[in-house]
Amino acid sequence: MTTDNLLRPHAEQLFAAELDALAVADTGTRPPSWNLSPSAVVTYLIGGTLDDGTEITPKYIGPRRLMEIAVATLATDRALLLLGVPGTAKTWVSEHLAAAISGTSTLLVQGTAGTPEEAIRYGWNYARLISEGPSRDALVPSPVMTAMGEGRIARIEELTRIPSDVQDALITVLSEKTLPIPELAAEVQAAKGFSVIATANDRDRGVNDLSSALRRRFNTVVLPLPATAEEEVEIVTSRVAALGKSLELPELPTAAEEIRRVVTVFRELRSGVTEDGRAKVKQPSGTLSTAEAISVITHGIVMAAHFGDGTLRPADVAAGIHGAVVKDPSSDSVVWTEYLEGVVRDRTDWADFYRAARGALR
Structure with a gap:
């Protein structure tokens, strides 16, 4: 199916031409597993004109420095928390960051009050688990686990909607960069390029505060309402x-x-x-x-x-x-x-x- 037939294409689909043009023109140093250099990622978000005349449309209209801080965070070993009231483009920025850095924005966990721990760690194909016992083939990886193995960006939307005990499943992932699988006496270690972008707001009803241990694992960037x-x-x-x-x-x-x-x-x-x-x-x-x-x-x-x-x-x-x-x-x-x-x-x-x-x- 072409993007013309899609109601809402992913960022990497809708702006594929811009991402390709940026990759060709990009002369900056790219962190491991990144598709673009940090400066090119910021250009993709803020917009600009390339040397060949290609126009890069702005994806975020606001302070450039905020985008530079967000991108720099993802180039380190810290995860990124985009915080702000509803409607400040947190999800939009998260999607475009993942698309520009990893080439995909689809490794996504949607946070709700019913999000289980399996959505962050892993689950099981119970038919195979019963017939074969615990095995790699019976394991169903979460988007976070997939991102760790492939060195990509995982996105967690509405982190504060997720119950606190499920949130804390991220602590080992973010601090040790590993996801233990005790049933198999194994673990998944994060490949270079892996990181997490989470979004959250503390204005809506029904939110769960982040523990101090989890909050320390994130660098927080507050996205403001438009200034003017x-x-x-x-x-x-x-x-x-x-x-x-x-x-x-x-x-x-x-x-x-x-x-x-x-x-x-x-x-x-x-x-x-x-x-x-x-x-x-x-x-x-x-x-x-x-x-x-x-x-x-x-x-x-x-x-x-x-x-x-x-x-x-x-x-x-x-x-x-x-x-x-x-x-x-x-x-x-x-x-x-x-x-x-x-x-x-x-x-x-x-x-x-x-x-x-x-x-x-x-």
Whole structure:
């Protein structure tokens, strides 16, 4: 299946041409088992123009230094923990780091409250285990175990969602670079190039704190929310364009005005103060992340293309933004109504948005 037929290609599939061009032009020193040098990996993430004119699109819009620290961590013997509130591109950065360094981002453990220890260590093919007894052929390696043997990057999403006793299965892997298999009186030793990228946030409900022993095994990089409205608008615009292409959405006239408006609403409610700093506003229970802003605009484009006049208008985003803000109807509805009446209504150039948003409340 070609990437054109995939709803969501992996980073190494979608940006294969860029990765190939970087590999050809890369003159830096590559750590063992790395596909690119650290400086080339940062270029892949931040974007740039190669000597042959190849344009490398930005994958992360934010401080370059954070990406340099993250890449440098993976070139050492320490694992990397990407920490931040939801919607700060932790998963996105994790995937692209693994794709650029190892050529694959698919050695992934998705953390949940039900993630078992086998997902980090190994499991068994019980049919073979019963018929043959413990053997290498009966063993089912985890993504972490596979990454250790091949010298690649393993990814663990939502590490703080995983129960604490399961988290601690990583301690020996990260400190000793070995995974014991006592049933076979054997072990897997990590090949050069192996590392772990974990993502976590401490804002959502239902998270499990990392033990101090495990946290010491990681170098933590905190990914912040976009520093300025312009930066956030750029992120939303680029991601909406990429999603629209992937989903084969109809092309619409410029959506810049509505993107700016959604970003402004999210930033004001997130910070608790209006853009001009003159008025305080109540904050809703949700995080109102950049990822949610991207979702609101993408949904609005679909509404405009299929049920509107082909131009993205306030009515097309009103329902989506209402759903993003009002997570808890009992408290967030009051916050949203007060924001509309106390802030939005007084902005003369937002009259159409005010009417659409009020209509969505009914």
